[in-house]
Amino acid sequence: MNGSDSGRLDRRAALKWMMTGTAALMVTDRAALAQGAAGPAARGYGTDPDLVRSYQPGELWPLSFNDHQRRTATSLCNLIIPAEGSVPSAGDLKVQDFIDEWISSPYPAQAADRTRILRGLEWIDGESQRRFQRDFADLSEVQQTAICDDICRVAPDDSPLHEPSHFFRRFRDLTAGGFFTTPEGARDVGYVGNVPLASFDGPPLEVLQRLGLA
Numbered sequence: 001m002n003g004s005d006s007g008r009l010d011r012r013a014a015l016k017w018m019m020t021g022t023a024a025l026m027v028t029d030r031a032a033l034a035q036g037a038a039g040p041a042a043r044g045y046g047t048d049p050d051l052v053r054s055y056q057p058g059e060l061w062p063l064s065f066n067d068h069q070r071r072t073a074t075s076l077c078n079l080i081i082p083a084e085g086s087v088p089s090a091g092d093l094k095v096q097d098f099i100d101e102w103i104s105s106p107y108p109a110q111a112a113d114r115t116r117i118l119r120g121l122e123w124i125d126g127e128s129q130r131r132f133q134r135d136f137a138d139l140s141e142v143q144q145t146a147i148c149d150d151i152c153r154v155a156p157d158d159s160p161l162h163e164p165s166h167f168f169r170r171f172r173d174l175t176a177g178g179f180f181t182t183p184e185g186a187r188d189v190g191y192v193g194n195v196p197l198a199s200f201d202g203p204p205l206e207v208l209q210r211l212g213l214a
Helices: 011-024 030-035 067-080 095-105 108-132 141-151 160-177 182-189 207-208
Strands: none
Touching: 067 095, 067 108, 067 141, 067 160, 095 108, 095 160, 108 141, 108 160, 141 160
């Protein structure tokens, strides 16, 4: 498997997916709103959170995943971004909790994601039972990969895999966005932003030359 056309996200594609995954957090498919799965009730959005305080999952609003869905989501996160060397997997970094927080937030932009993710997790477990008579979390990596390889690319509109493929690509984007914005994920791609510098000597000469500025 490779990061460009399969379920797993390899490190060579890390920077690409960090950017596309993070950008994807700002974009939703509003067409899914018509498909049901009502979102969490909210009377307004409340007051601004205390940005100095660390909040636990579910502290700001009720979460959506039940135990079974969280187990499935964790397995899928681990398949998409597995542990490598000293770098933990997406599941180890609790990216599934980030996804749960994301789809549970009481904002219109997240409602479509909630519908798509919950229905997609239901589909992937159903497909696992159909093919292997076990839940997705209980499958071998080879079996999990076989299912995800079928839905990791865009399927035609008339294909039964059309919606599952949209689910998987959205889940993969959210997994990438969650993973690469953790301290461990940022270190994995060498991101050193938000670090105070004693001095700044400007862009490297080789970068300026490439841009035709030197």
